[in-house]
Amino acid sequence: MKFQAVNGFKDILPDEAVRWRRLEEQARAVFRRFGLREVRVPILESTGLFARAIGEATDVVEKEMYTFADKGLTLRPEATAGLLRAYIEHGLHVQQPVQRLFTIGPMFRHERPQKGRQRQFHQIDVEIIGASEPGIDAELMAMAQMVFDELGLQVSLEINSIGCPQCRPDFRVKLVDYLSSRMDGLCEDCRRRVSTNPLRALDCKNRGCRSVVQDAPSIIDSLCRDCDTHFTAVRQHLDAFGLRYAVNRFMVRGLDYYTRTTFEFTTDQLGAQSAIAAGGRYDGLIEQLGGPAKMPGIGFGMGMERIVLLMEQQADTEKAIERADLFVAALGEQALSCAAPLVHELRKLGFAAAIDYSSRSLKAQMKQADRVKARFVLILGEEEIVRHEAALRNMDSQEQSAFPLAGTAAVLAERLAGLISL
């Protein structure tokens, strides 16, 4: 019986973990400049929270959640709901009128896995709660762009406004009217959508649907005065920040809670999965979840798997190298009993020191030293023990010098430290 990882769940092995760490560190570095603070929330929440936040009728809630039915609990399919729950539960709005938060971690959705889509996937999730000004929207996008820029990734930004509860219903009626008159040009799915979720027809990939939709009424033309003003201001801010973007009036969102600004960072280099970060404003959501009335918010999620895939195939040529500072090649019992405590002392001093306890041939140990990319090797054999003098080899320059074995392990370590930290 051989066990293997569950379908859609992936191991991230050391070589790849290096890339993941770089992504996280880069994001954290940028977030700090924008005043974001980290929160860590559970990955398990009440099923009702997600149903309420994401929307009962969405695909995510309807068929993609990992739910423990008997316990009424669900593994989070996205991060915003849980984060807002924590915000509300702990009354964070009292501490500070505007909260800028981020969290990093796994999400779970029971979909069929494919390139760039796993059942356990990871997101870097950002939320700015308590501010409705358009400058906030633009700043959030500028921040995401900065993360991509500093990772050396080429991405495109698309934005749209999907209105608010004031203006969207009117648009919806207009759109349904239009689509109903062009039913024969729509695919089977979209015909169904006309009654269930007409906005979704706007971003259908089907050819026929696309041409029908080209002439459909535009949400942007149907925005109410406030939404229109907001959207215009967002664009002005984006221009002021020097961000390149395109308005995509066909972009809609899969989760019900979005209002006004929505945006996506996309790439064409990931097969079918083009969105690597996406989000938008959700001005009614916090109140809907039992939080303070009229509390606005906006946020986005970055798909870490997808970004890591991009890092693999873009620019990212030079690998981060993890080098050992020193490898001690010990030959024989006596040498080992001298080498082991020495390595221990070096590690206490903060050095990455390695040792091979197997007492293999010097050649084999040198090979091992090379594999861990040791900068120095201390050769400690029987001869050296007798002479009280080991050999210290610089692996890059191939220079070798004598290292007197006088004193305790701690004393030797101090002296070695001086020699190898140059």
Next chain:
RNA sequence: GUGGGCGUAGCUCAGCUGGUGGCAGCACCGGGUUGUGGCCUCGGCGGUCGUGGGUUCAAAUCCCAUCGCUCACCCCA
């Protein structure tokens, strides 16, 4: 949930129309260098050919089933 492709060594893969599993590459171990890495060279370790059934004198190869992986649809980060 639907459709396509693929399962041969730890990894990447040859193996055509059935006839004993590959001097295959990478990795790993060892020799050449009786105590000095990378490069080279020689050798070695390593496989229930995903699993079960069928056809056949003979199946990695053909047929059926099943499991797994993968890509795409749907949807989404």
